[in-house]
Amino acid sequence: MERFGVEHAHLVVLDTNVYLHHERKLEDLDLAGELGMGIADIRLIVPMVVVDELDKAKLSSGDKGYRAGYSVAYIDRLVQAGGRVRTAHYARELDPCGEVRVEVLLDRSGTPAYRSMTTRSWTTP
Secondary structure, X not given: OHHHOOOOOEEEEOOHHHXXXXXXXXXXXXXXXXXXXXXXXXXXXXXXXXHHXXXXXXXXXXXXXXXXXXXXXXXXXXXXXXXXXXXXXXXOOOOOEOOEEEEEXXXXXXXXXXXXXXXXXXXXX
16 A cells, blocks of 8 residues: 555556446546445556557447547546546535545566556656
8 A cells, every 4th residue: 555655545446348338437437436435545546458458449439439538548647647636625515535546557577667658658666
């Protein structure tokens, strides 16, 4: 858990099919609500195999191709901007929620690394 910056965050990995077929787009998903995690902090881990599958699915026609392209672009924007989807807030007048961050993860030769999908560069944490 230290690797992801917090001790008490829930790690979530979504299957490629969630990005392609869920009724809501990634940015509209309430991960904590859908997974019954309350106000927990969440780290959405996106393995490179999922990014690669989405990248291939962009060539599909119809909604599947659109959703794949949209998901890759949205994940890339988030990663380039530091990964924060939502900051935590606990105000009474608002629905309290934990922080949500996205990280793209690749295990290359046993060493975790992050890949910038735009520049195709590799950096180790």
